[in-house]
Amino acid sequence: MGQSLRVGQVFRYTSAKETTASVVDGFDNFYYATHSPGRPRALLEAGINRVAVVRAPDGRRRPVVLIRSSPWKAGSTQTPWHDVFDLDNGHVRYFGDQKASSPGTPGSTPGNAALLDVFDGHRAPTPDERIHAVPLLLFRSVSRNNKVKGHIEFCGLSVIERAERVVQWAGREHTTFTNYAYDMAILDLTSEGDQIDWDWINSRRDETLTAKDTLKLAPTSWAQWVNQGNTALPRLRRRVARARIVKVRDQRPSVGSKDAADLHTVYKRFDGNKHQFEGLASAVTARVLRGGGSAYHEGWLTKRSGDGGADFIGRLDLGAGLAGTSLVVLGQAKCIKPGSLISAEQIARIVARLRRGWIGAYVTTGSFSDAAQLEMTEDQYPIVLINGKDMVRVLRTIANENHAGDLTACLEHILDRQSIPITHRRPEEILLS
Secondary structure (H helix, E strand, O other), X not given: OOOEEEOOOEEEOOOOOOOOOOEEOOEEXXXXXXXOOOOOOOOOOOOEEEOOOEEEOOEEEOOOEEEEEOHHHEOOOOEOOOOEEEHHHOEEEEEOOOOOOOOOOHHHOHHHHHHXXXXXXXXXXXXXXXXXXXXXXXXXXXXXXXXXXXXXXXXEEEEEEEEEEEEEEOHHHOOEEEEEEEEEEEEOOHHHOOEEEHHHHHHHOOOOOOHHHHHHHOOHHHHHHHHHOHHHHHHHEOOHHHHHOOOHHHHOOOOOOHHHHHHHHHHHHHOOOHHHHHHHHHHHHHHHHHOOOXXXXXXXXXXXXXOOOOOEEEXXXXXXXHHOEEEEEEEEEEOOOOOOEEOHHHHHHHHOOOOOOEEEEEEEOOEEOHHXXXXXXXXXXXXXXXXXXXXXXXXXXXXXXXXXXXXXXXXXXXXXXXXXXXXXOOHHHHHHO
């Protein structure tokens, strides 16, 4: 990868427009990073900046449109609107360039006309049409060194999801006017290290290349959007929470490994033995939570009927005396085929029972789906997830420490020593134990 733009990267944007220096005043130089030899400079002078159309073998093509938001101008006569940039959740609401003083209809201003044209390409129904769509690169002005001008932050690659006319207040002019608001999805760039290779834009500015040729250098998410359309946007949208997701393949032991054999042993031993697996899950949870240096007290297993979404109850003690507190732990245990997944809906069952001062623990011989992890992370649910691979590693550690590495003996010992009762009690009673 050559010159690139990384999401969150702050560039120096000067009036000198120098392209040879990679760094200016201690910041990466925007003109250097976006330099296309033999082509006019990419500029951010306006809010909506159109790079000149090229005549390619398969027709006219606009290489890119650069969007710049200036938050420090929001609410002023010059910029009466307030753009919304939610980079963590891949959403931007951006207002067009119509003002109370602008002549003509909202769609006739240069910026709105350009974005409405881009929008037509972004809602094209087929891959053959979407391949000619124009990418949008987002930037916003940021303050650095006590200056509100001269620095811009790269915010990502986006697709327009919808455009609507809105009525806005003109501020000092004490009137209203009609403008366009654009809802944009910021695409996930994880495969590219959260950055855009400017060579992709250079290829789009090359009149000898077709749109199909340029797609070879496009980010993975853009190529997938071209092929699958807007129905794929929920999956392609940038979400910071995704970085915390453990892929299903990484939750499963390698085929033929010792972990895989151990997991098979556990599954065969407890398949169809609900309460015995719940007791094992309680012991594994205790080991995991105590491993963090906290005091954990196993409580009881719930009865088969009326468990209210919890299979075992425990208590996590933090600190001591006035400097301490205790948390109720609601545990869920699922002995399923190692190749199976726990869904978001299954996680929701235990989430629905959590109260203030309670946490959840979910132990399974399977794995947790991406959707389940994403929902848990985004909504900040306090749940400990223990998949099959992690569970057998905990059990293997116990077996090595106390049973000469004999996993079967370890399992039977955990069950034999199991004095944890099976009862129907309110979870909060664990705080009185």
